[in-house]
Amino acid sequence: MPVKVAEKSLVREYTEAIIIALLLAIFIRTFVVQAFKIPSGSMIPTLLVGDHILVNKFGYGVKNPLNGTSWIAVHDPRRHDVIVFKYPQNPSQDFIKRVVGVAGDRVEVVRKKVFVNGEPFIEPNAVNLDPEILPSPRDEMAPLTVPPGSVFVMGDNRDNSHDSRFWGFVDLKAIRGKAFMLYWSWDSENFTVRWNRIGNIIP
Structure with a gap:
C-alpha cells in the first residue's frame, strides 16, 4: 500500500531557509568578504570619514578565524596594499593603513620623506598637509628593519596617522x-550621500 510522505510545514521551511542564510552569511563574512566603516581621517584622501568599504578576506589565503594562522596560503601583503588589521595595542579594534614595508625591508623617514631600502617610497595617494617638521617619528624616524612575518604600515594622511612609526609592526596573523x-x-x-564615491575601487 503506497505511503504518502508528509509535506514540510511552512514554519519548518522558513526556519531551514533562515538557518541556511545565516550560515552562509557567517561563512562569507569569515572567509570571503567583510564590510567596514571608516571612522577617522588617517587615510585621507584615499578614504574619507563615513566611507564604507569591502575587504577581501581570502586574497592573502584562507586563515583560521581564531588565531589568524594560514590554512591555505596565497601570498603575503605587498607594498602599497591597503589592509585592515587588528590594532597591535588593542586587538579588539580594527585599523586600516597602507603597507609601506614588508619583511626584510629597511624603512626610515627623513624630513617627512619615506625611504624603503634607501630609495624614496613613492605613493601617489599619500599627502603631507602640515608643512611643519616635528622632531618625532612622524617626520623623523630612524631606520627600522621589518622582521619576518610582519609589515610596516602608514596612513595616507601622513601628518595625521597613528601607525607603525609610533607603535611598530603588524603581524601577518x-x-x-x-x-x-x-x-x-x-x-x-x-x-x-557622496554618490560619486560609491563603487570606487580603492587604489
Missing part, C-alpha cells in the same frame, strides 16, 4: 584582509 571597494559613503557634516 593580525591582518583581516585587503580593502578593495567603497560600497557606501556618508558625509555626516553635510548630511548627504
